Structures are given as C-alpha cells and as structure tokens.
Amino acid sequence: MADTFxxxxxxxxxxxxxxxQELIDRYAEVSGDFNPVHVDVDGAATSEFGSxxxxxxxxxxxxxxGLSAALDRPDLPFSTQINLRYRRPSRPGDTIHLEASVxxxxxxxxxxxxxxxxxxxGDVVLDGECLIPFANVTRPESK
Numbered sequence: 001m002a003d004t005f006x007x008x009x010x011x012x013x014x015x016x017x018x019x020x021q022e023l024i025d026r027y028a029e030v031s032g033d034f035n036p037v038h039v040d041v042d043g044a045a046t047s048e049f050g051s052x053x054x055x056x057x058x059x060x061x062x063x064x065x066g067l068s069a070a071l072d073r074p075d076l077p078f079s080t081q082i083n084l085r086y087r088r089p090s091r092p093g094d095t096i097h098l099e100a101s102v103x104x105x106x107x108x109x110x111x112x113x114x115x116x117x118x119x120x121x122g123d124v125v126l127d128g129e130c131l132i133p134f135a136n137v138t139r140p141e142s143k
Contacts, residue, residue: 005071005072006070006071006102006105006111006113006132007102007105008102008103008104008105009101009102010070010101010102011100011101012066012067012069012070012098012100012101012102012113012115013065013066013069013070013098014066014097014098014099015062015065015066015069015097015098016062016095016096016097016098017058017059017061017062017065017095017096017097018094018095019054019058019059019090019091019092019093019094019095019096020092020093021041021052021092023054023058024038024039024052024054024055024058024092025039027054027055027057027058028055031055031057033055037049037052037053038052038053038054038055039052040052049089049091051091051092052091052092053089053090053091054089054090054091054092054094056086056126058090059090059094059096059117059125059126060084060117060126061096062096062097062098062117063082063098063100063115063117063130064076065098066098066100066115067100067113067130067132071132076132077132077133077134078133079133080130080131080132080133081130081131082128082129082130083128083129083130084126084127084128085126085127085128086125086126087123087124087125087126087127088119088123088124088125089125090119090125094119094120094125095119095120096117096118096119096125097117097118098115098116098117098118099115099116099117099118100113100114100115100116101113101114103129108133109133109134110131110132110133110134111130111131111132111134112129112130112131112132113129113130113132114127114128114129115127115128115129115130
C-alpha cells in the first residue's frame with residue numbers, strides 16, 4: 001500500500017476567501033466571462049439575484065487552497081475527481097471558508113474528501129466530494 005499523507009477523519013486546513021467586486025471583475029478579465037450578472041452592478045441589482053454574483057469557480061478557491069495545503073503541493077494529483085453541487089450564489093462582501101475532512105481511503109489508496117464551502121452566515125454555497133488518487137503521490141520528507 002502506498003504511503004499516503006491523508007488519514008481518515010483528518011480535517012483539511014480551514015481556508016477563507018473574501019469575495020469583492022474587484023475579484024469578480026479580475027476573474028471576468030481572465031476568463032472572458034463578462035455576463036452582466038457578474039460585472040454590471042446596476043443591471044444585476046434588478047436581476048433575480050438582486051446584486052452581482054461571483055463566477056462559480058471563485059467560491060471553489062478555498063477548496064483548492066485547502067487541498068493544496070493538505071497535500072503539500074501546488075497542484076492536485078492527475079485524475080483527481082471533484083463532484084460538487086452549487087447551493088447558493090456568492091456575492092461581493094461574502095467570506096467563503098472551507099470545511100473539509102477525509103472520509104476514507106480505499107483499497108487503491110485513493111482518498112475521498114468531503115467538503116463544503118460556507119459563507120459568513122453559515123450558509124453552504126457549494127458542497128461535494130473529491131476523489132484523490134495517490135498512485136504518484138509521496139509523503140513530503142520530514143524536516
């Protein structure tokens with residue numbers, strides 16, 4: 001069995017992200033997604049959301065940061081699978097934080113991590129699970 005460095009029941013580091021209109025606008029520049037519900041403050045105020053909302057990838061960032069910290073690497077292992085459900089939009093002024101733990105390690109040394117990205121009011125913005133293969137992952141050396 002491979003030497004994994006995630007253990008069942010282990011909590012991932014809590015990571016938080018403050019969402020601002022500036023962050024949303026910067027993401028629009030990078031992605032090319034200028035949907036008015038994201039970038040038109042006045043127009044979005046009259047939408048069903050009542051304000052601009054963050055692009056879906058933005059509130060996922062605490063998940064990526066938490067996994068990166070737990071795995072001690074800047075990227076996710078090849079073939080990592082993420083299954084998620086969006087529960088509510090994120091808006092400027094929200095602080096999204098990660099709540100995640102290792103649900104288990106299977107016989108193939110793949111870790112299942114369950115997660116929720118939650119706003120400052122305790123509302124789940126998105127949740128799901130990741131399946132992280134360990135075939136090419138080794139434990140960082142102790143210092």
